[in-house]
Amino acid sequence: MRVAENLNAALHGLMEREPGLYLLGEDVVDPYGGAFKITRGLSERFPGRVLSTPISENAITGVAAGLALAGDSAIVEMMFGDFTALAFDQLVNFAAKSVTMYGERLPMRMVVRCPVGGGRGYGPTHSQSLQKHFVGVPGLALYEASPFRDHADVLAEMLERAEPCVLFEDKVLYTRPMYEVEPPFALRADGGTAEVSLPGVRPDCVVVAGGGVAHRVLDAMRSLLVEEEIVCTLLVPSRIYPVELELPDVRQVFVVEEGTAGGTWGAEVAHVVHQRHWARLDGPVTLVHSADSVIPTAAHLEREVLVSARDVHRTIREKLRG
Amino acid sequence: MSAPAPLRERSHGDAPAKSPLTGLSDQDLSLMLTIRAFESTLLDLFDRGMLNGTTHTCLGQEYVPVALEGLLAPGDHVFSNHRGHGHYLARHRDPEGLLAEIMGRSGAVCGGVGGSQHIRRDRYLSTGVQGESLPVACGVALHLKRTEPGALACVYVGDGTFGEGAVYEALNIASLWDLPLLVVVENNGIAQSTPLAANMAGSIAGRAAAFDIEHRRVDTVDVTAIRRQLDPAVRAVREGRPLVVEFATHRLGPHSKGDDTRSAQDIAEARAADWYPRYAAADPERFARLDAAARAHIDAVAADVVAREPS
Numbered sequence: 008m009r010v011a012e013n014l015n016a017a018l019h020g021l022m023e024r025e026p027g028l029y030l031l032g033e034d035v036v037d038p039y040g041g042a043f044k045i046t047r048g049l050s051e052r053f054p055g056r057v058l059s060t061p062i063s064e065n066a067i068t069g070v071a072a073g074l075a076l077a078g079d080s081a082i083v084e085m086m087f088g089d090f091t092a093l094a095f096d097q098l099v100n101f102a103a104k105s106v107t108m109y110g111e112r113l114p115m116r117m118v119v120r121c122p123v124g125g126g127r128g129y130g131p132t133h134s135q136s137l138q139k140h141f142v143g144v145p146g147l148a149l150y151e152a153s154p155f156r157d158h159a160d161v162l163a164e165m166l167e168r169a170e171p172c173v174l175f176e177d178k179v180l181y182t183r184p185m186y187e188v189e190p191p192f193a194l195r196a197d198g199g200t201a202e203v204s205l206p207g208v209r210p211d212c213v214v215v216a217g218g219g220v221a222h223r224v225l226d227a228m229r230s231l232l233v234e235e236e237i238v239c240t241l242l243v244p245s246r247i248y249p250v251e252l253e254l255p256d257v258r259q260v261f262v263v264e265e266g267t268a269g270g271t272w273g274a275e276v277a278h279v280v281h282q283r284h285w286a287r288l289d290g291p292v293t294l295v296h297s298a299d300s301v302i303p304t305a306a307h308l309e310r311e312v313l314v315s316a317r318d319v320h321r322t323i324r325e326k327l328r329g
Numbered sequence: 330m331s332a333p334a335p336l337r338e339r340s341h342g343d344a345p346a347k348s349p350l351t352g353l354s355d356q357d358l359s360l361m362l363t364i365r366a367f368e369s370t371l372l373d374l375f376d377r378g379m380l381n382g383t384t385h386t387c388l389g390q391e392y393v394p395v396a397l398e399g400l401l402a403p404g405d406h407v408f409s410n411h412r413g414h415g416h417y418l419a420r421h422r423d424p425e426g427l428l429a430e431i432m433g434r435s436g437a438v439c440g441g442v443g444g445s446q447h448i449r450r451d452r453y454l455s456t457g458v459q460g461e462s463l464p465v466a467c468g469v470a471l472h473l474k475r476t477e478p479g480a481l482a483c484v485y486v487g488d489g490t491f492g493e494g495a496v497y498e499a500l501n502i503a504s505l506w507d508l509p510l511l512v513v514v515e516n517n518g519i520a521q522s523t524p525l526a527a528n529m530a531g532s533i534a535g536r537a538a539a540f541d542i543e544h545r546r547v548d549t550v551d552v553t554a555i556r557r558q559l560d561p562a563v564r565a566v567r568e569g570r571p572l573v574v575e576f577a578t579h580r581l582g583p584h585s586k587g588d589d590t591r592s593a594q595d596i597a598e599a600r601a602a603d604w605y606p607r608y609a610a611a612d613p614e615r616f617a618r619l620d621a622a623a624r625a626h627i628d629a630v631a632a633d634v635v636a637r638e639p640s
Contacts, residue, residue, distance in 0.1 A: 029471075055475075058506075060502065061498070061501055061502060061505070063464075063498035063501065063502065065464065065494065065495050065498055066463075066464035066467065066495060066498030066499050066501075066502055067464075068464070069461070069463070069464020069465045069467065069468060069495065069498075069499070070464050070465075070467050070468035070471065070502065071468060072464075072465050072468060073464065073465040073466060073467060073468015073469040073470070073471070073472070073482075074468040074469075074471060074472055075468075076454070076465065076468065076469060077406075077468070077469045077472035077473070078472070079472055081468070096458060096461060096495070097461065097464065097465075097495075100456075100458050100461060101456060101458070101461050101462075101465060104447075105449075107442065108439070108442055108443050108447050109439045109442065109443055109447065109448070109449035109454075110437070110438070110439030110440030110441070110442045110443060110449075111439075111440070113449070
């Protein structure tokens with residue numbers, strides 16, 4: 008099963024189990040089923056609860072917040088994650104704040120799903136990974152889609168938090184199979200953080216990465232093992248904020264993300280790791296991310312900007328081998 | 330507090346005045362006077378350095394939520410804005426909780442976290458960002474339409490709010506989805522310090538018409554007449570026909586506190602349109618009695634709340 012199908016099945020299951028759950032977004036009803044077909048089949052099965060909306064990201068998010076306020080649940084699909092900029096006020100100033108600004112905890116069961124990331128030539132306003140802009144908002148939890156965790160569990164967990172959540176879905180994942188890890192590496196995916204490691208071998212370093220870049224890190228882990236005999240363990244947290252990580256006993260930690268340089272999610276992860284594990288580290292956590300740039304459209308230019316397996320390989324080799 | 334003004338409906342020029350008190354209950358008049366006393370007391374507390382932060386009083390606009398309250402049901406949701414004390418008091422008659430909230434004292438409606446412009450109690454909610462509540466109210470209206478047919482979501486906004494894109498996104502959705510959404514525009518002709526003429530091209534009526542949404546303009550301060558005028562259209566809202574009601578009203582006081590840059594003439598015109606002296610002139614004995622009672626009540630509330638522990 009591919010990630011897109013897993014997401015679609017998760018939405019079907021959730022809509023079936025929760026009669027008070029709505030799904031809102033642009034072009035989400037059948038036969039179109041969403042720009043990336045993640046909502047396919049939902050409007051036919053759940054008419055009246057799957058609503059195609061005008062092109063109004065701010066209002067759609069506000070409508071979801073209103074439904075949540077009234078005791079329903081809502082999932083919003085942003086056609087492209089870049090457009091969450093248009094919904095920033097509703098998410099940050101209303102939905103997230105409402106959880107606590109009225110003096111007692113107010114449950115707000117809503118999720119904003121955002122297809123993010125580049126690699127498909129969509130250009131500067133349809134390729135970003137905007138995770139970093141939502142880090143550190145009280146009452147807002149951030150998740151990243153991963154090929155290593157069933158999205159039925161992810162979505163259920165988000166609604167259970169009873170606070171607004173954003174799910175970042177790297178578009179390159181949609182066509183990837185779930186749970187695919189090639190030997191000699193092995194996947195352990197029994198909780199909120201998936202682990203890919205070389206069984207029985209103590210790792211030289213840990214790489215923390217969002218689900219969207221997991222396969223780029225796996226490619227680098229393979230080449231590092233073969234060419235440099237460097238053994239890495241990959242950790243893929245499903246919830247990326249608030250950051251909560253259990254690290255194996257290693258002295259080098261890397262964080263990989265596709266977001267561009269400056270004020271990154273990785274910086275937040277590094278801060279948490281430094282606070283908890285500084286004494287046992289050889290040095291600061293190393294951040295690997297895309298360049299400080301807009302994301303160009305032409306393939307050769309886009310490749311120069313976006314973080315790649317080669318970047319991950321080179322950074323880890325230089326750090327560990329000098 | 331305001332100088333007596335001629336008994337004259339603003340929009341009718343020199344037409345003969347009518348008594349605005351026909352059929353108005355003691356309870357309604359008391360509520361208007363209580364809101365007036367509450368807002369006046371707040372400004373006084375500010376002048377004495379006893380309030381933290383900022384506040385926006387609804388002096389001059391008190392009759393709007395009182396008139397609306399007569400058309401709303403307990404199951405309706407009310408969304409308010411930065412100038413929301415009157416809206417809250419009309420809904421919940423709770424000056425103690427509101428003042429405690431504004432002052433961060435024990436008994437505060439929202440524990441002192443929200444303050445003047447972020448209050449939630451039951452189905453009443455206010456937020457401090459212009460236009461933000463309209464899409465949220467659409468979501469609530471969608472919920473009501475499905476689960477509690479006949480109930481509506483009422484949103485108070487100002488003329489300045491029409492600068493926000495969220496307003497149009499929400500009006501579009503409300504019209505497309507036949508949502509029970511009642512938008513009450515308190516058009517006081519000024520957005521903070523910027524007059525309407527410098528803020529809005531076209532009109533509020535034209536904007537409602539663009540979305541096929543009914544529009545009613547209210548040019549009187551006569552609460553009973555307002556209810557009579559709006560009753561059929563508000564009933565239609567409950568059937569899923571959204572409505573924009575525009576009150577031509579006046580803000581007597583500053584935007585927040587001590588920041589009034591209007592000309593003396595503009596302020597005099599606002600005062601001349603005030604409901605307070607008209608109601609006073611129409612039934613002096615009853616007015617004086619109820620006004621004295623409202624002021625005494627708010628004085629007692631203020632004395633009590635000021636002495637409380639922090640929230």
